[in-house]
Amino acid sequence: SLSLCISVCLSLSLCVAGMAGRTVLVLGGAGTVGSGIVKVLLEKGFRVAVISRDAARLEKVKNFVPAATRSRLFTLVGDVGSEEGAEAAKSAVLKAVGTVTDIVSSLGFSWWQGGPPHTQTLDELNRVLNTLLLSTFTSWKAFFPLVKDNPHGSYTFITGGAGERLLMPGTGFLTLGAAGALAFCQVVREEYPDVPCKLNEVKFNMGVVTPDRIAPGCVNHLDAGEALATILEKSSVSHHVFCVNTPAELKTLIVEGKV
Numbered sequence: 001s002l003s004l005c006i007s008v009c010l011s012l013s014l015c016v017a018g019m020a021g022r023t024v025l026v027l028g029g030a031g032t033v034g035s036g037i038v039k040v041l042l043e044k045g046f047r048v049a050v051i052s053r054d055a056a057r058l059e060k061v062k063n064f065v066p067a068a069t070r071s072r073l074f075t076l077v078g079d080v081g082s083e084e085g086a087e088a089a090k091s092a093v094l095k096a097v098g099t100v101t102d103i104v105s106s107l108g109f110s111w112w113q114g115g116p117p118h119t120q121t122l123d124e125l126n127r128v129l130n131t132l133l134l135s136t137f138t139s140w141k142a143f144f145p146l147v148k149d150n151p152h153g154s155y156t157f158i159t160g161g162a163g164e165r166l167l168m169p170g171t172g173f174l175t176l177g178a179a180g181a182l183a184f185c186q187v188v189r190e191e192y193p194d195v196p197c198k199l200n201e202v203k204f205n206m207g208v209v210t211p212d213r214i215a216p217g218c219v220n221h222l223d224a225g226e227a228l229a230t231i232l233e234k235s236s237v238s239h240h241v242f243c244v245n246t247p248a249e250l251k252t253l254i255v256e257g258k259v
Contacts, residue, residue, distance in 0.1 A: 023047040023097050024232070025146075027080060027139050028106035030057035033158055033208045035064055036221025037104055040229050042069035049074040049097050051089050053081075080107075081135040086142035100146045102232055105139060106158035108132040108181070110208065112174040125173055132177030136184055144188075147197045154198035154232060157185045158224075161205035189239045198238040202228060205245045219250055227253040 024041055028034040029050030041048050042065050050073070052058050058075040065073060074096045078089035093100065108131045114120060136157070147153035162171070163178030185201045192199065207218035214220060227250055231242065234257040242259055244250050249259045 022101040022232075023049065023099060024102040024104060025049045025051075025093060025100045025143060026104045026106065027051065027143070028108070028158075029104075030054065030061050031106065032110065032210060032221050033204075033224055034104075034106040035061055036208070036210075036223075036225040037106065037158075037228050038073070038225070039065050040222060040225030041232075042066070042072055044229050044233070045072075046102075046229075046232075047072045047074070047097060049076065049093050049100070051076050051078045051080060051093065053077065053079045080139040080142065081130060083138050083141065086138045089139075090142045090146070094146075100143070101150065101152065102154045102156070103143050103147055104156050104158065104228060105136060107135050107139065108177065110160065110162075111171075112177075113168070113170045114173060115170045117172050120173060125176070128173040128177045129180060132174075133180035133184060136181050140184075140188065148192070148195045149197070151196040152235070153196075154200065154235065156198075156228065156231065157181075157188075157201040158228075159185060159201055159203045160208075161203065185241075193239065198235055200231065200238060201241045202231065203241055203243045205243060206247075206250075219244075219247055223247075223250055223254065230254050230257045233257075 024046050026034050026038050026048060029038045030052040038048050038050060038061060050058060050061055055077050062070060062075060076092050076096060078092055079085035080089050112128060114124060144155055147155055159182055160178060162174050163182040166172060166175050189199060208221050208224045209218045211220055236257060242253060244253060244259060253259050
């Protein structure tokens with residue numbers, strides 16, 4: 001009926017308006033997982049900020065999201081992999097958007113298969129740890145203070161199952177880096193049990209890929225974005241790890257905000 005249609009449209013408009021009051025900084029937003037999150041959040045009405053060292057990757061993100069949402073997308077060139085770089089990036093973000101209400105940390109690469117440890121160098125191990133663990137720490141140290149005292153704010157880590165097992169021969173350094181990231185998320189949850197903001201982790205025990213690379217054991221990065229958006233919209237739990245093991249569990253998380 002017409003009245004039902006008007007009611008639904010009004011509800012949707014109010015929902016989008018509410019999300020427009022929230023600004024999400026997506027760390028790693030130019031990557032595969034992050035870009036899916038950015039696109040979905042913009043479509044749902046959030047303002048979104050993305051930092052990357054690579055201007056070309058930021059341009060790719062701009063072209064990936066719908067044209068109608070680009071006025072709410074803020075892209076900044078910066079490096080959160082050092083304390084100095086993260087602080088500089090924080091200043092640039094605040095100058096661009098004013099206030100950040102939510103942060104999503106999806107840093108690092110999802111794959112590494114350089115070979116068994118005896119064939120690797122200390123420099124390569126340092127590179128992997130910097131990418132997967134140390135940048136997660138330096139960015140958290142800079143940006144967590146922006147949201148931690150806001151009961152309507154959130155800080156959400158995106159992690160994977162690579163830190164719990166050797167996925168296949170030659171991926172050992174990936175396991176080391178990913179295990180460090182998992183441990184850091186646990187440390188933050190347990191060291192800060194009473195912060196007002198929602199402090200959560202979404203752990204994908206599957207590959208998260210673009211639609212053209214979907215295969216068994218993988219899920220669409222846009223569906224990952226939908227799940228993250230549901231968690232932010234519901235804002236109902238804190239200090240929780242959402243473990244996603246199957247596509248069916250991902251669908252449940254999208255619809256219900258829980259697994």
